Amino acid sequence: MRLAEAWRVALDALRANRLRSALTMLGVIIGVASVVLLVAIGTGTKQKVEQQVEGLGSNLLLVVPGRIEVGNAPVVSPLTLKDADAVSRVVGDPDRVAVTVASGATARAGNRSDFTTVQGVLETTPAVFTRSLARGRYLTGTDVDTSRRVAVLGDAVARTLFPDRDPLGQQVALAGVRFRVIGVFAPLGQSLGVDRDDEVHVPVTAAQRLWGTQRVDGIAVKAPDRERIEELGERIVAELTRRHPDTEFSAVTQQQILGVLGDILGVLTGVLAAIAGISLLVGGVGVSNIMLVSVRERTREIGLRKAVGARPRDIGVQFLLEAVLLTTIGGITGMALGVGTALLVDALSPIPAAITWWSLALAFGVSAVVGIVFGVVPAQRAGRLDPVVALRAE
Amino acid sequence: MTGAPPAIEAVDVSRTYQLDGVSVEALRGVSLLVQPGDYVALVGPSGSGKSTLMHLLGGLDRPTGGRLVIGGRDVNALAPPEMATLRNETIGFVFQAFHLLPRTSAVENVALPLVYRGVPARQRRTRAAAMLGRVGLGHRLDHRPNQMSGGEQQRVAIARALVTEPTVLLADEPTGNLDSVTGAAVLELLEQLNVESGVALVLVTHDQEVAARAQRRITMRDGVVVADSDNRHDRPPSVDHGRPATLVPAPSAEPRSASGSGPGHPSGGSGGAAGATGRLPREVDQGRPGVERPGGTA
Structure with a gap:
C-alpha cells in the first residue's frame, strides 16, 4: 500500500520535472550505452579472433623454434x-x-x-x-x-x-x-x-x-x-x-594461442569498460545531485506527509524509488541505445561488435545499483527531516 | 465525562532550542489537559511559544523537559516511526497555508493520511469522498488545489485532518490566509465538526474574536501559560449563531477589551490561578458564569 504510493509519487515527481529528469537520465544513458557498446566491441573482437584461430583447422599444434611470447624476436x-x-x-x-x-x-x-x-x-x-x-x-x-x-x-x-x-x-x-x-x-x-x-x-x-x-x-x-x-x-x-x-623449441596449441590473445583482449575490454564505467559514475553523481535538489524543493511536502503519519522510512523509500527510477529508465534507454549503436557499428564498419546477455544484465544491474547508491543519501536526508522545520520551509 | 482519559496531557513541559550554541527557551513549564470534545483557543503574541506548544501537542516535536502524553502514550518513550503512527491515528492538523499537495486531486489529498495507515485504495477513496461531502465539497472531488478558492482549499485540508477520525484537531491560524467572510465560514465548519464528531479542537490564533468563541482560552506569553479561562457558558449556541458579532452575550466593549488581552497581563486572576496546571474546564466553569472574560481582560 505504502509502496504503491511511493511508486506513484516517484513517477509523478519525474513527470512534473520532465526536462530535468530527462537531462539527469541522459548522464546514465550515456554511461550505460557506452558500457554496452564498448563491451560489445571487445566481445566481438574476441569472438572474431577466436573464429580465425579455430578457422586454421582443429587440433592444431604449431612447432616453431624459439619461445612464443609477446615481444620476442623471431629466431x-x-x-x-x-x-x-x-x-x-x-x-x-x-x-x-x-x-x-x-x-x-x-x-x-x-x-x-x-x-x-x-x-x-x-x-x-x-x-x-x-x-x-x-x-x-x-x-x-x-x-x-x-x-x-x-x-x-x-x-x-x-x-x-x-x-x-x-x-x-x-x-x-x-x-x-x-x-x-x-x-x-x-x-x-x-x-x-x-x-x-x-x-x-x-x-x-x-x-x-x-x-x-x-x-x-x-x-x-x-x-x-x-x-x-x-x-x-x-x-x-x-x-x-x-x-x-x-635451440629452444615451442609447441603451441590453438587453445594456448587463444589463451594469450584472450588475455590481451580481455584486458583491452576491461579498460574500455572501465572508461565507460567512469561516465556511468558521473551520471550517478548527477542523479545524486538532482535528488538533493528534489528533496529541498519538496521539503514542505515531506513535512506535511510526516504530519499526517508518514514514517521516516516511507519518505526515504519514496525518494530512493525516484532515484532508482531515474537510473533504471536511463539504464534501459542506454541499453537500447548501446545495442543499437553496436549493431550499427558491426554492420557499417570493419569493427566487430557482439551483444552478450551478461553485458546487458550487468549494465542494467549497475544502473539500478547506481540509483540506490546515489539515491540513498538524499533519501535518508529526506526521511530524517524534522517535520516542524520541514513544514516551515519555503 | 471526567472519567474519560484526557486526549492530551502536558505536565510541566518545556522545550529548549539550540540556536548557534545559544539556548532559547521557547516553553518553560507548561501544564494543561485537553479533554475529548474540548474547544480550546491558544492565544498569545508571536514568540509566546504557542506554535511550539502546538507542535508538541501534535506530536511533531518532543519536549526537552516534562511529561507529554498524547492519546495515552508518553511521547518521550516513542521512536520517530511510532510518533508518525501516533500522529496518524490521534491528531489532525489544519495549517494556515493549507499544505495541500499540488497536482493532486482533492480526494487524493484527503486520502493521504489513509495511505500511511495502510487502508486499501478503494476504501481510501470512499472515505475521503464522504469526508469531502461533510465539509461541503462533494462536488469538487477531482479538483486540484490550484482550481479551488482559498476557502475550499482549507476545507479540503480540514477533511484531510478528520478523515482518520482523530481525537484532536490542531488548527494553526486556520483562517489566517482567508478573508473574513470565508474565514468565518471555515471557523463555523470547524466548530460544527467539533460538536458533531466530538473531536477536540485546539485553535491557535492571534485573533481575539476567534478566540472568544472557544469554550476555553489559553493565553501564552514568554513560554508560559498566563491565563487559562473558560467561556463555556457561550458554548451551546455557538453553532447556530456563532458569528463574530454575536460571539459573546456580553457588554459591547468586548472586542476592544479582547484585543487588549493579547499581550498578556498577569491580572486574569481566575485563569492565572488555576490555569497553569491541567485543570478540567468543565468542572470549573459552572462556578463563575460570565466572570471569565471580563476578569481576563480587565
Whole structure:
C-alpha cells in the first residue's frame, strides 16, 4: 500500500520535472550505452579472433623454434625437412604433418605484378589447415618430391594478376622464376591480421631451391585427438631438442594461442569498460545531485506527509524509488541505445561488435545499483527531516 | 465525562532550542489537559511559544523537559516511526497555508493520511469522498488545489485532518490566509465538526474574536501559560449563531477589551490561578458564569 504510493509519487515527481529528469537520465544513458557498446566491441573482437584461430583447422599444434611470447624476436630456424620427417615418425602419420618456409616475393604475370607471400609447403597442407580450392588442384607428393615449379594462388593474387583471364595453366614468375598455376584457393579473408588470400603456395622443395636454403620456418601437426595434444607437443619438442640441442623449441596449441590473445583482449575490454564505467559514475553523481535538489524543493511536502503519519522510512523509500527510477529508465534507454549503436557499428564498419546477455544484465544491474547508491543519501536526508522545520520551509 | 482519559496531557513541559550554541527557551513549564470534545483557543503574541506548544501537542516535536502524553502514550518513550503512527491515528492538523499537495486531486489529498495507515485504495477513496461531502465539497472531488478558492482549499485540508477520525484537531491560524467572510465560514465548519464528531479542537490564533468563541482560552506569553479561562457558558449556541458579532452575550466593549488581552497581563486572576496546571474546564466553569472574560481582560 505504502509502496504503491511511493511508486506513484516517484513517477509523478519525474513527470512534473520532465526536462530535468530527462537531462539527469541522459548522464546514465550515456554511461550505460557506452558500457554496452564498448563491451560489445571487445566481445566481438574476441569472438572474431577466436573464429580465425579455430578457422586454421582443429587440433592444431604449431612447432616453431624459439619461445612464443609477446615481444620476442623471431629466431632463425635450424629446422629442415629431415626434422619434419622426424616429427612425422613421432606423430606416426606423415599426412598429419605440414611445414612452411615463407618469404615475401614479387609475383609477375605479363605486365602485372603483385608483392605477395610465397609459402613453400608440403602436399599435406590442406589436410592440416582448413583450406579449400576454388579451381584446379592442389600440390601433390610428386610435385614436392620433384621440386616441380607449380603454384596455387590465393584469391587476391589471382584477381590481381589475372583480372580477366583464367589463371589455370598460366605462367607466373615468382622472384623471377617461372611457375605454372595449377590451382586457385577459395577466398578466406583476414586471419589474425594476415590477408590469407594474398599468398602463393609452391612445393617446399621448389621454394628452398628458389631461396637457396634448406630450412623450414615451422612445422604444423594435426593431432589425432584433442586430449593428448599437449603430450604430443612435449614429445615433438623433446625430439627436436635432441636433434638441435642448442635451440629452444615451442609447441603451441590453438587453445594456448587463444589463451594469450584472450588475455590481451580481455584486458583491452576491461579498460574500455572501465572508461565507460567512469561516465556511468558521473551520471550517478548527477542523479545524486538532482535528488538533493528534489528533496529541498519538496521539503514542505515531506513535512506535511510526516504530519499526517508518514514514517521516516516511507519518505526515504519514496525518494530512493525516484532515484532508482531515474537510473533504471536511463539504464534501459542506454541499453537500447548501446545495442543499437553496436549493431550499427558491426554492420557499417570493419569493427566487430557482439551483444552478450551478461553485458546487458550487468549494465542494467549497475544502473539500478547506481540509483540506490546515489539515491540513498538524499533519501535518508529526506526521511530524517524534522517535520516542524520541514513544514516551515519555503 | 471526567472519567474519560484526557486526549492530551502536558505536565510541566518545556522545550529548549539550540540556536548557534545559544539556548532559547521557547516553553518553560507548561501544564494543561485537553479533554475529548474540548474547544480550546491558544492565544498569545508571536514568540509566546504557542506554535511550539502546538507542535508538541501534535506530536511533531518532543519536549526537552516534562511529561507529554498524547492519546495515552508518553511521547518521550516513542521512536520517530511510532510518533508518525501516533500522529496518524490521534491528531489532525489544519495549517494556515493549507499544505495541500499540488497536482493532486482533492480526494487524493484527503486520502493521504489513509495511505500511511495502510487502508486499501478503494476504501481510501470512499472515505475521503464522504469526508469531502461533510465539509461541503462533494462536488469538487477531482479538483486540484490550484482550481479551488482559498476557502475550499482549507476545507479540503480540514477533511484531510478528520478523515482518520482523530481525537484532536490542531488548527494553526486556520483562517489566517482567508478573508473574513470565508474565514468565518471555515471557523463555523470547524466548530460544527467539533460538536458533531466530538473531536477536540485546539485553535491557535492571534485573533481575539476567534478566540472568544472557544469554550476555553489559553493565553501564552514568554513560554508560559498566563491565563487559562473558560467561556463555556457561550458554548451551546455557538453553532447556530456563532458569528463574530454575536460571539459573546456580553457588554459591547468586548472586542476592544479582547484585543487588549493579547499581550498578556498577569491580572486574569481566575485563569492565572488555576490555569497553569491541567485543570478540567468543565468542572470549573459552572462556578463563575460570565466572570471569565471580563476578569481576563480587565
